[in-house]
Amino acid sequence: MAECNVTDQTSLQRATARFTNIDGELLQKVSNLGPSELLLLAGYCAGLAETAPAQLNAVGTLGTAHESSEDSSLKCLILYASQTGNAQEIAESLQQSLESSGYNTVLESTLDIKLARLKDYALIVVIASTHGEGEPPDDAIDFYEAVVSKKAPSLNGVKHAVLGLGDSSYEFFCQTAKDFESALSGLGSEPLIERLDCDVDYQQETLNWITQLVGAIAELQPPVSSAPVLAENIIQFPYSKEKPFSATISIIQKLTAPDSIKDTYHLEIDLAGSGLSYRPGDALGVWADNDKDLVAEILSRLSIDPQTSVSFKGEGHSIEDLLHHKLEITLLNKGLIRELSSLSGSQKLLDIADTGYSEYIRNHQLIDALKLANVTLQAQQLVQMLKPLKPRLYSISSSIDENPEEVHITLNHLEDENEDGTRYGQASHFLTRQLSEGDIVNVYVDHNKNFKLPSSDKAIIMVGPGTGIAPFRSFLQQREAEQAKGRNWLFFGNPNFNTDFLYQTELQKHLKSGLLTKIDIAFSRDQEQKIYVQDRLRQNAEQVWQWLEQGAYFYVCGDMSRMAKEVELVLLQIIEKQGNNTQAQAKDYLKQLKKQSRYQRDVY
Ligand SMILES: Cc1cc2nc3c(=O)[nH]c(=O)nc-3n(C[C@H](O)[C@H](O)[C@H](O)COP(=O)(O)O)c2cc1C
Structure with a gap:
């Protein structure tokens, strides 16, 4: 190693110029130390240097592009x-x-x-x-x-x-x-x-x-x-995406009223015997089967006999079984649309892939693209065109400490019309229309490191309209189980108070017990002018700012395309106006919040 025997700072700077980890700030700090501190540090550095050569050799030729290979900095x-x-x-x-x-x-x-x-x-x-x-x-x-x-x-x-x-x-x-x-x-x-x-x-x-x-x-x-x-x-878990647990559904309960424009459900799933555990903020992965009627419609359109044998991942199946359990038939992808376009010569499909993809996939599925293509395919050819089925993730809405060996989820049954009929969300349709209480569903826990409760003394602000309430129900249950002292403020919204106040009784109980410090609700369609959670945030700007300044954590869950973006804009405005900050300072404040994990989002 090069010898470094210099005592004045200028020559030290010159000698260390090659080592980019030793910057002016570090040198300044070292030069401010007293004699005994310097001796202590010298001994510490010498000790480190003795253990460093092995690592140095290991990465020798991976030296930085700008330095010689003798430098010991990480590469x-x-x-x-x-x-x-x-x-x-x-x-x-x-x-x-x-x-x-x-x-x-x-x-x-x-x-x-x-x-x-x-x-x-x-x-x-x-x-x-x-x-x-x-x-x-x-x-x-x-x-x-x-x-x-x-x-x-x-x-x-x-x-x-x-x-x-x-x-x-x-x-x-x-x-x-x-x-x-x-x-x-x-x-x-x-x-x-x-x-x-x-x-x-x-x-x-x-x-x-x-x-x-x-x-x-x-x-x-x-x-x-x-x-x-x-x-x-x-990474090894007892049950995983590849090896899910076959759990029993114990409760399927509709949360919205029959006359609501929303169709929202609360599901309780029994995890007894699985050893599965989760923390608030995690998601449940669900392997759902495709709808049998939809499979039949696809096969009939292609004139394929449902019992035709095909091979998939080295195993033989009937095409009907494969479409029912293993292949993706509700989510499209651009590659598939292009392939169908080139097989059929359909300009319309090509245009969709080139310019209209996002809009098209909102309410169209494989069956619609097949109708446009109007081609016949061999069963094996179809298998090769389709992607493997993927599980769907739902934010968990329970705490395992309050509900041992159970997991709860909160979901909307998705349904969209197009020119040819109704299209359903793959897993939400399976869970709420094809399964009943007592039936089995294959699940696993998908851990989310980046959506977690802080320590129990910290205050939290939760913005979760619609099914975005799910992780916050879990947060509140957890805080109740731990008798956490931190304050909890919830912003919730949905179309109408009378039909769509999800978990209303529970939330009112939490408010009464003091677990919920504050709740602000925004029922958008209960008055002429629409009101959303971001409007409630704006109305509470001063207090939101106080909470933030006192160290509160800010969470958002739910729709990413509009709600989460607008909530972020309002949050930036609050930081700017209430804190007398410039726009740039407000952006930086938000960045610091993110760095401290005090601004976390689970949006979809
Ligand atoms: C709300 C949401 C939006 C997504 N948008 C895209 C996208 O635009 N393009 C893409 O290739 N994947 C998209 N994905 C898929 C993610 O990139 C994928 O799930 C990835 O494994 C997530 O990795 P992470 O956990 O490190 O964030 C999206 C996933 C979610 C949940």
């Missing part, structure tokens, strides 16, 4: 952009894999990473999901703006690897990963391996990608340990 950055925790979980597993091979890595959220630090790494691995309509997750919005701005550093000589998580039924599939990759390339970085865009069934593909990445890194620098811990060994 591989694993950056994640994640809303509900999937990308974060993969990033954590990747870090464990690489560290077990002796590589030195830094794991960071896009919320925390400093832009200027990017150039300190030889390899930047980005794992990013996409949310909204092709938008970055909340934790990545500012980073994305920064990385395409003029302030972004040159990354010449740096290598990157990008993994995208997404859902191909959305118009902008894995858009965030694509955007990040092009931003990194624009700054001069080069791909170490090709970007992978994963669909909802991402586990196996992700493992293959990680294996490829670890191999490519090993070519740059052989690993110290020859037996890396593979990511697949790291």
Whole structure:
């Protein structure tokens, strides 16, 4: 190692100029220390240096693009952009894999990473999901703006690897990963391996990608340990998405009145014997069967005999069974529409894929696209065109501490009309129309690290109109079970008071007992001028600001396209006006809230 024997700050600065982790701020702090503090620190640093060489060697040729390989700073950055925790979980597993091979890595959220630090790494691995309509997750919005701005550093000589998580039924599939990759390339970085865009069934593909990445890194620098811990060994749950628990539905209860324009249900599901547990903020994954009538309609349109044998993932099935249990027939994707267009020559389908996709998929399904295509297909050909069925996620609306071995969910039965008839939501139709109390449903818990209650003394503000109430019912039950002292303020809304006040009795009980400090309701259609939760927030601006200043946590759950966006705008206005902030300061305040996990959203 290079000797550093300098005592005045200028020569020290000169000597350390090559080490970007040693900046002016650090040197200033060191020079302010007293003699005994300096000796203590010197001993500590010497101790660290003794243990560092092994790591140094392990990452030697992965030195930063701008420094010599003798520098001991960390070289591989694993950056994640994640809303509900999937990308974060993969990033954590990747870090464990690489560290077990002796590589030195830094794991960071896009919320925390400093832009200027990017150039300190030889390899930047980005794992990013996409949310909204092709938008970055909340934790990545500012980073994305920064990385395409003029302030972004040159990354010449740096290598990157990008993994995208997404859902191909959305118009902008894995858009965030694509955007990040092009931003990194624009700054001069080069791909170490090709970007992978994963669909909802991402586990196996992700493992293959990680294996490829670890191999490519090993070519740059052989690993110290020859037996890396593979990511697949790291996450193990008793029941999972791949191995769901067959639970009994104990209660199906309609929450809205018969004359309501909404059709909302409360379901209680028995988890006894599963060992499954969950925390408030988690979601329940539900594997629902497709509607038999819809399967029959599809097969009849294609003139396929329901008993025709087909193969899927190496196993034989009848086409009817496969469509009923294993293939996606309600959610469309652009690839499928394009394929049907090219088979049939339908210009209309091509136009839909090119320009009208979002609008079309709102109330159309496979059967409608088949009608437009008007083609006949072989059964096996159909199997190859369709995606595997995916589970649907519902925010859990119970606390397991108050309801041992049970889980509750709150859902709308989805129903949309189009020119050819009525189309139903796949899982909501299955759960509320095809199953009865006592029937079995396959479920698992989908943990959400980014929607969690704070410690019990903290105040929380919850904005959850419609079925967005679900996680907040769980929060309130949990706080009751823990006898938490923190204050709780709920904003709830729906069309009409008389027909749509979900969990009204429970909420009133909570208000009476003092568990709910405050509730503000917005029934949009009870008066001429519509009133929404964001209007109630605005009316309570002063108090919302006080709560925030006193450390309250702010939660939003529900519709992302309008409600969540408008709530955020009002929140920014409150921060700006009540706190006498400029727009930029208000944005920064919100960013700090996010960093402290004091602004969390579960929107869909
Ligand atoms: C409300 C919502 C919106 C989404 N929007 C998109 C999208 O526009 N494009 C896409 O490819 N995937 C989209 N997805 C799918 C997610 O990217 C996918 O579920 C991913 O695994 C989530 O990873 P995370 O937990 O790290 O955020 C969306 C998911 C949700 C819940």
